[in-house]
Amino acid sequence: MSLFNPVPDAVDELICSSRGCRSDAMWGLLWNNPKLHTPQRRKVWLACDEHREHLSQFLGTRGFLQDVVPAAELDPVPPS
Template sequence: MIPNASGTDPVSPICSAKGCRAAAVWVLAWNNPKIHTPERRKTWLACEEHREQLSQFLGVRGFLKDVVPLKEWQADEEGRPPVGP
């Protein structure tokens, strides 16, 4: 669980696909090498249904760096940026 925008009640992470409100189970770590330093990682969240679609979108642009289960990402989040859409 992560805090909501107000920083109070925790909310379940949801998929970053447009219009999807399903629970996220994957983290897609990416960066745009034209504007981000190599170590910078931005994140999108994905449900099972949209994991491949979002991965392909980032992949064809050369942005996708890693796809990790959300639980694994959260367990290893020390030193990583916060998960978010």
């Protein structure tokens, strides 16, 4: 991993991260809090179509949102 090729955290279930929502996630919102995370780290919030904009605005307002990608492009958590 390098600064020029950040890798998102692996995801478990593709379920929307919005509170109370259990819809299938269609989007991965890649974010980073520079006060807590190294520059190459990309945390992932998942979003359904309905909550994508709201969650993106929440992260974007704080300067955390780095990218939005289709959830199908995210790596799954390896089986244990």
